[in-house]
Amino acid sequence: MANDKVTSNDVARLAGVSQSAVSRYFTPGTSVSKKTAEKIRAAAEELGYRPNVLARSLITGRSRIIGLVVAYLENYFYPEVVERLSKALQDQGYHVLVFISSIASENVDQITQEILDYQVDGIVLASANMSSELAARCHASGVPIVLFNRLQDDVRLSAVTSDNRAGGRALADLLVSLGHTRCGYIAGFEGASTQRDREQGFCEGLEAAGLTLFARGVGNFRYDEAQAAARRMFAGPDRPDAVFVCNDHMAFAVMDVLRFELGLAIPGDVSVVGFDDVPPARWPAYNLTTIRQNVDDMVAETVATLMQSIKEGEGAARRVILDGTLVQRGSTAQKTPTDETR
Amino acid sequence: MANDKVTSNDVARLAGVSQSAVSRYFTPGTSVSKKTAEKIRAAAEELGYRPNVLARSLITGRSRIIGLVVAYLENYFYPEVVERLSKALQDQGYHVLVFISSIASENVDQITQEILDYQVDGIVLASANMSSELAARCHASGVPIVLFNRLQDDVRLSAVTSDNRAGGRALADLLVSLGHTRCGYIAGFEGASTQRDREQGFCEGLEAAGLTLFARGVGNFRYDEAQAAARRMFAGPDRPDAVFVCNDHMAFAVMDVLRFELGLAIPGDVSVVGFDDVPPARWPAYNLTTIRQNVDDMVAETVATLMQSIKEGEGAARRVILDGTLVQRGSTAQKTPTDETR
DNA sequence: ACCCATTTTGCATACGTATGAAAGGCTGAA
DNA sequence: TTCAGCCTTTCATACGTATGCAAAATGGGT
Numbered sequence: 001m002a003n004d005k006v007t008s009n010d011v012a013r014l015a016g017v018s019q020s021a022v023s024r025y026f027t028p029g030t031s032v033s034k035k036t037a038e039k040i041r042a043a044a045e046e047l048g049y050r051p052n053v054l055a056r057s058l059i060t061g062r063s064r065i066i067g068l069v070v071a072y073l074e075n076y077f078y079p080e081v082v083e084r085l086s087k088a089l090q091d092q093g094y095h096v097l098v099f100i101s102s103i104a105s106e107n108v109d110q111i112t113q114e115i116l117d118y119q120v121d122g123i124v125l126a127s128a129n130m131s132s133e134l135a136a137r138c139h140a141s142g143v144p145i146v147l148f149n150r151l152q153d154d155v156r157l158s159a160v161t162s163d164n165r166a167g168g169r170a171l172a173d174l175l176v177s178l179g180h181t182r183c184g185y186i187a188g189f190e191g192a193s194t195q196r197d198r199e200q201g202f203c204e205g206l207e208a209a210g211l212t213l214f215a216r217g218v219g220n221f222r223y224d225e226a227q228a229a230a231r232r233m234f235a236g237p238d239r240p241d242a243v244f245v246c247n248d249h250m251a252f253a254v255m256d257v258l259r260f261e262l263g264l265a266i267p268g269d270v271s272v273v274g275f276d277d278v279p280p281a282r283w284p285a286y287n288l289t290t291i292r293q294n295v296d297d298m299v300a301e302t303v304a305t306l307m308q309s310i311k312e313g314e315g316a317a318r319r320v321i322l323d324g325t326l327v328q329r330g331s332t333a334q335k336t337p338t339d340e341t342r
Numbered sequence: 343m344a345n346d347k348v349t350s351n352d353v354a355r356l357a358g359v360s361q362s363a364v365s366r367y368f369t370p371g372t373s374v375s376k377k378t379a380e381k382i383r384a385a386a387e388e389l390g391y392r393p394n395v396l397a398r399s400l401i402t403g404r405s406r407i408i409g410l411v412v413a414y415l416e417n418y419f420y421p422e423v424v425e426r427l428s429k430a431l432q433d434q435g436y437h438v439l440v441f442i443s444s445i446a447s448e449n450v451d452q453i454t455q456e457i458l459d460y461q462v463d464g465i466v467l468a469s470a471n472m473s474s475e476l477a478a479r480c481h482a483s484g485v486p487i488v489l490f491n492r493l494q495d496d497v498r499l500s501a502v503t504s505d506n507r508a509g510g511r512a513l514a515d516l517l518v519s520l521g522h523t524r525c526g527y528i529a530g531f532e533g534a535s536t537q538r539d540r541e542q543g544f545c546e547g548l549e550a551a552g553l554t555l556f557a558r559g560v561g562n563f564r565y566d567e568a569q570a571a572a573r574r575m576f577a578g579p580d581r582p583d584a585v586f587v588c589n590d591h592m593a594f595a596v597m598d599v600l601r602f603e604l605g606l607a608i609p610g611d612v613s614v615v616g617f618d619d620v621p622p623a624r625w626p627a628y629n630l631t632t633i634r635q636n637v638d639d640m641v642a643e644t645v646a647t648l649m650q651s652i653k654e655g656e657g658a659a660r661r662v663i664l665d666g667t668l669v670q671r672g673s674t675a676q677k678t679p680t681d682e683t684r
Numbered sequence: 685a686c687c688c689a690t691t692t693t694g695c696a697t698a699c700g701t702a703t704g705a706a707a708g709g710c711t712g713a714a
Numbered sequence: 715t716t717c718a719g720c721c722t723t724t725c726a727t728a729c730g731t732a733t734g735c736a737a738a739a740t741g742g743g744t
Contacts, residue, residue: 042684050455058396063396068440081413096439098410099428099437113392256626260627285627
């Protein structure tokens with residue numbers, strides 16, 4: 001790899017000081033006289049020297065690398081998370097090592113093993129679950145884990161998520177208040193806490209209004225599977241008058257099927273609501289009513305959780321549940337006769 | 343960090359062999375007897391030992407980390423690239439360390455310095471430029487660089503890109519063949535080779551048909567700026583009858599403005615074409631005619647280029663230019679009177 | 685049993701860096 | 715001028731691992 005590697009020993013030689021002085025010059029909180037510092041600065045600049053982060057990690061036990069596991073970036077929500085999380089950590093002097101897992105999380109344990117090989121200072125799991133065996137392993141290694149937009153029962157796992165249940169509840173309340181009486185639900189991946197909590201909140205909201213779920217499908221967080229679920233749900237004569245789709249990504253698919261395959265009007269014939277408020281939800285083509293996840297705050301809490309765990313070690317796992325925001329747009333409307341004359 | 347770190351010395355002690363034997367057991371191509379191997383395997387398993395990749399890098403000069411610089415993940419094209427590139431490299435035993443740069447690339451040099459601190463085995467620059475000074479630095483360090491979807495004149499920089507110029511040309515030819523005579527163009531970021539080449543090909547195609555560019559705007563690869571550019575382009579009475587938008591991401595914005603703000607029909611009043619064929623281009627809401635970039639082949643070529651450079655050192659920079667594919671969808675149609683009666 | 689060629693093993697060292705401890709240098713007060 | 719306290723520097727070592735080299739072990743042939 002390095003044909004021309006400059007080390008702290010080269011700098012020390014040129015500056016006429018010890019390697020130890022060079023190291024201290026580049027280590028915050030240590031003492032170097034002004035005179036020595038200037039000699040080192042000049043030598044380092046002349047030779048183009050920068051400390052080797054990996055060699056440092058051997059001594060300090062800190063790699064300044066955070067492992068990030070994501071299952072897919074197809075859903076606009078996660079690219080935004082990756083981008084913001086990387087930036088936020090970059091600002092803290094850390095960098096993100098990306099690992100791609102499968103949607104069903106069946107290879108997360110293997111991937112986490114690989115992550116640990118890199119002596120990461122922490123791990124963020126976005127849209128993935130971790131076995132308790134691996135959670136124990138990370139805990140024993142002192143590597144903090146933060147679940148992003150997921151919850152697990154393991155007390156060793158910190159988590160930052162939106163209040164998915166309250167979000168689902170709010171969407172049910174909204175649809176009921178708009179006069180909807182036959183509400184359907186299209187689920188994400190059944191093994192995900194986000195899917196479970198959103199559905200739970202939604203059903204609770206319906207129940208509070210004396211309703212039950214009118215129809216249910218499964219989209220597995222995939223555009224094509226959500227399309228298929230919508231086709232099935234709307235195949236017969238008994239159709240929902242509103243659909244809560246577990247996330248925006250799938251909601252776009254459902255909307256596309258309803259409009260372009262079935263010739264239905266949204267919200268005239270059926271209201272559609274999603275969850276996330278990813279960019280296309282705001283685009284006029286979709287104009288989707290949804291729950292906005294506050295990605296900035298989630299990222300900030302994730303970084304804060306990681307930094308605290310890294311700094312203080314042990315510590316109890318931290319769970320942060322942030323409120324989402326109901327954003328009402330053009331995919332929902334009052335279900336009244338006047339609605340149909342527009 | 344590690345409270346309970348298991349080293350090869352621990353394994354050696356338990357197995358009753360030397361640390362050297364443990365190391366050889368975990369290093370491909372070295373010799374260990376079956377008897378010794380079994381003792382080491384059992385000890386390593388009992389202790390949960392895995393080699394420390396970072397410590398290894400000190401000896402081998404190989405970190406098995408690839409630095410990836412991306413400017414934004416807002417455009418659906420790049421999340422897909424990150425995902426596939428990460429997977430492809432993961433399969434080769436490498437992992438991607440992500441760095442987020444700004445769109446205008448003004449901080450790429452600083453970021454590249456940081457990347458080099460991690461002793462990366464290679465760097466991929468997606469949608470970013472690198473200064474020749476830094477290119478020289480990487481070259482001196484023996485770190486191969488591959489530009490992804492970008493071209494630069496520096497002979498030290500390998501690149502993998504689509505034939506953007508031919509793609510732009512093909513789109514011009516298509517629009518002309520469909521009878522369009524007033525073709526507009528909305529540019530991406532002016533400092534990007536993709537933007538320059540796509541526009542160049544488009545203008546060459548128009549010129550070959552005896553036409554010139556009817557109108558031009560700049561969208562800087564941003565949804566909101568593309569919206570503004572569309573509003574300006576269609577503000578007066580002299581409007582284009584077709585628009586080539588430099589990438590799909592911006593094309594969606596232009597389509598949204600034309601339809602929902604100006605009440606224009608696509609393709610009845612104006613045809614719109616993009617570049618990339620990102621997932622929403624295939625969605626019925628957009629149904630966009632575009633040039634498909636073969637991401638799988640681009641990723642494969644990028645990985646092949648990196649692996650070759652890492653394995654063989656020096657080597658001449660490699661430039662791979664792949665053909666895109668014209669995908670004709672519902673955003674374009676024949677511009678005839680019969681068109682207007684539908 | 686002996687010899688030879690090959691495989692296997694352990695020793696010693698190095699990779700690039702940070703750090704504890706001891707020694708040296710500097711500064712201010714008596 | 716001397717002394718005490720604090721700052722600065724260097725030496726020696728360690729971090730976890732791979733590898734060159736010499737010695738030991740192994741297996742096959744005579």
